[in-house]
Amino acid sequence: MGLNGLLREKVVLVNGGSQGVGAAIARAAVREGAVVAVGARRPGPGEALVAELTAAGGEARYVRADLADAGQAKASVAEVVAAFGRIDCLVNAAGLTSRGTLLDTTPELFDEHIAVNLRGPFFAMQAAVADMLAREAPGTIVNVITSSAHGGQPFLAPYVAAKAGLMGLTRNVAHAHRWDRIRVNGLNIGWTATEGEDATQRAFHGAGDDWQERAAERLPMGRLGRPDEIADFVVLLLSDRSGVVTGSVIDWDQNVLGGLD
Template structure:
C-alpha cells in the first residue's frame, strides 16, 4: 500500500518542474493523479509517461491565472473521479521586478498566478471536501523568499507571502472539517523554469548550476524529486494532524547570520 493509495490528487502546475515531480511521486504512492498546465504538450507527455507505467493520470488544460479555469480544473477532476482528496498548488511565476520598476501589469500577473489561482483552486477543492463531509489535504508550494527575498523579486515576494498567509488562514478555518492545509517555503531548486529564468534575467551560461552550487552550504541545489517526496508525506496520513504549517524547505536558516 502506497502513502496515497486510493486518493485522487490534483497537481496545479504539474506538467513540469516541481509539479511534475510531485505528480510522479504521487503516482508511485498509489494515487490517481490529474495535472494542470497551460501548454498541452508537456502535460499530455507526462500523463502518457505515467499511464504507460501503470498509473491513472490525466492532463487538464488550465491557466491558473484565470480564477474560472482554476475552479474549472477542480470541477473537471470531480466530474471524472467523483472527488478531489488532495490538492497541490505548485504553479508559479518568477519573472523579475523591483519595487521601483514593477509595472501594475507585472504585479497583477504575479498576483494572478501565485496567489489568486491557488486561492480559487483551494476554494473549489475545499467546497468539494466539505460538501462530501470528507477529510482532505492541501499543500501550497510557496518560497523561502516569502520571508523577504531579493530586491528583484518584489512582486513575486508580495504574492507568495500572501499565499503563506492564506495557507494558515484556510488551515485555521477548516481544521474542524478535518482538512489539513500546509505549505513549503522551498529554496533554490534545479528546475526547467529556473534554468529559463537564470538565462533570461541573469545572463547565465550552461554552468550556472555548478556555479550556484558552490555558493550553497550543501554544495548543490535542491532537487524537485526531494521536494516531491516531502509533499507526498504532507498529503498523506503519515503526516498526522499537522496543519497550518509553512515549512522552510531550504539549506539556509532564517535569522542565521555569519
C-alpha cells in the same frame, strides 16, 4: 524509491504539474498509488507527462489549468470531481517568477504575479474545499511557496508580495477548516534545479551552461535542491502519515532564516 503507498486510491490534482517541481510531485503521487490529474496551462507538456505516467502503469489525466484565470483554477477542480467523483488532495505548484523591483514593476506585472501566485491558488482551494465539505470528507492541500516569501531579493518584489500572501492564506485556510478535517500546509522551497529555473537564470541573469556548478559553490550543502526530494516531502504532507499537521509553512531550504555569520 517509494514511500510505501502513502496515497493509495487518493485522487490528487497537481496544478502547475507539467514540469519541474509539479511534475516531480505528480510522478511521486502516482508511484504512491494515487490517481493524478496534471493541471497545466499548455496541453502539450501536460499530456506528455500523462502519457509517461500511464505507460508506467499509473492512472492520470490532463486538466487544463491556467492559474492566471480564476475561472480555470476553479474549473480544474470541477473537472477532477466530474471525472473521479471527488478530490482528496490538491497541490498548488504553479508559479510565475519573472523579475521586478519596487521601482520598475508595472501594475500589469504586479497583477500577473498576484493572479498566478495567489489568486489562482485561492480559487482552486475554494473549489477543492467546497467538494470536501459537500461530501463531509477529510482532505489535504499543499501549497508550494518559496523561501523568498520571508523577504527575498530586491528583484523579486511582485513575486514576494504574491507568495507572502499565499503563505498567510495557507495558514488562514488551515485554521478555518481544521474542524472539517481538512489539512492545509505549505513548503517554502529554496533554490531548486528545475527547467524553469534554468530558463530564468539564462533570461534574467545571463547565466551560462555552468550556472548550477557556480551556484553550488555558494550553497552550504554544495548543490541545489532537487524536485524529487521536494516531491517526497509533499507526498508525506498530503498523506495520513503526516498525522494532524496543519497550518505549517515549512522552510525546505539549506539556509536558516534569522541565522547570521
